[in-house]
Amino acid sequence: MTVEIKSKIVGYRIKQKEQPAAVPELQEENPLTVRIPSRPEGTLEAVSEKISYVGAEGRKKVYLLVSFMPVEGVLGGKRVVIERPVEFFFPSGQLSSEHQWITATMRSLSLAARGGYVTQAVADLRKVAWDKGLVRCGMNQWNKPMFHDSEVAAIAWSIQQILYRRGFLDADGNQVAVETLVERYAHRMTHGYAWHPPEEASETAQAEPTVTVTSAKKPKGEGPAVVGHCPECRGELIMMDGCPTCYAGCGWSKCG
Template identity: 75%
Template sequence: MAVEINSKIVGYRVKAEQETPPPAPLPEENPLTLRIASRPEGTLEAVSEKISYVGAEGRKKVYLLVSFMPVEGVLNGQRVIIERPVEFFFPSGQLSSEHQWITATMRSLSLAARGGYVTQAVADLRKVAWDKGLVRCGMNRWGKPMFHDSEVAAIAWSIQQILYRRGFLDQDGRQVPVEELVSRYARRQASGHGWFPAEVEDEEIAQAGASEPIDGKAQAGGQSQDGSQGKEHSQGDGPAVVGHCPECRGELIMMDGCPTCYAGCGWSKCG
């Protein structure tokens, strides 16, 4: 539409465009502690683990499944994604009468995982003890057998190892910082394969059994000048060995006052 101007123009001003206000910062939302209402429908990535342990009742083998899913959150104003465990499943019929308690524990762990405190829940399960002696399950980072106070503690330790190999916990069962979880998930998406734990190197263990230096020089063969063997820097974990099993030649340790095989067959001198 044309407008006729009859008066003299004495000045003009260009109308400035309105400035767009900056977007509001995203509220912080830690993906590690974000509560998940329920397990989502559909397929989730899962790890299936066969757990083998030896206790007072001999060797047992059970299966455990842990499901994982990506969880989105906000850190320092940026949207990030990490991977979290959300479900623990123990197939039925593995421990007969104790199955109801195992099922209840797995359901509680699943709730803890979706609530954001599964690390503390699993660590607390490792404190459970019973009156049937120690349970042997797994090996530590130095290749020594691990002994636990109960079957529950052994299974809890196995869960920690699953979460460690998945990159969610460190090797000692402590929570990996959320920033590192973000980085690991991003690398996984970029490379197409999961995070793998690095090799653990311990100088003290590597030097175990080596001779003590004399005058600043170590003697060959782990023997000193006077013919005595050098002291080891570390001692083996677990109970003292009291003999060898007559059936499988494995190590015997004392359980409830009876020499019992912990190498695998479960033989006991007391029957």
């Protein structure tokens, strides 16, 4: 294209080739602490579990529902995705306690999950105690019964176990590193199934010595007095809150 110049030339410069616009770097955003304003519409993946425990009022079985969803974030300048719990649901009418307090606790726990601090919230619930004696729920790594300070603490421990089996917490209820969560979610998306805890016993459990019991009776002064044998597992019965209760771990109680 020819351009006619009708005025005096006083200077010139060579036009530089235009550089492509720089791509802005993504701002770091930890997917563990990203706040989720509310429960998203539609269907969420969930785990439904029946929890069994024995307390002052005998054996109880309750149901708990925990919902999960993928959450995006930015780590090291790259977009990543992890899975987080976002909702806890405990159907009312399962316990003799006031239903409003159960509902309030589950709502608060759901808010903590969407706010990014559910690990601390569940750990705090495990510290709740009451005056009705210990509550037996679950087994430890040595396959021995676990005792908790209240029903709330027992249910909180059960929640930790759900999150552990889902890969969100470790075996002690501590938060798994976000990098590990990213790897586990990517593994699930690639292979079509979720990460599962290893079945191998821990070093501590492997080092635990095996004890052989040679007598059905306990030495005098060691442990609670035996008042009979369990009709279900033939284990020893002890008096717990005035009621013969199985000490071996099956949970049978004469009072129900």
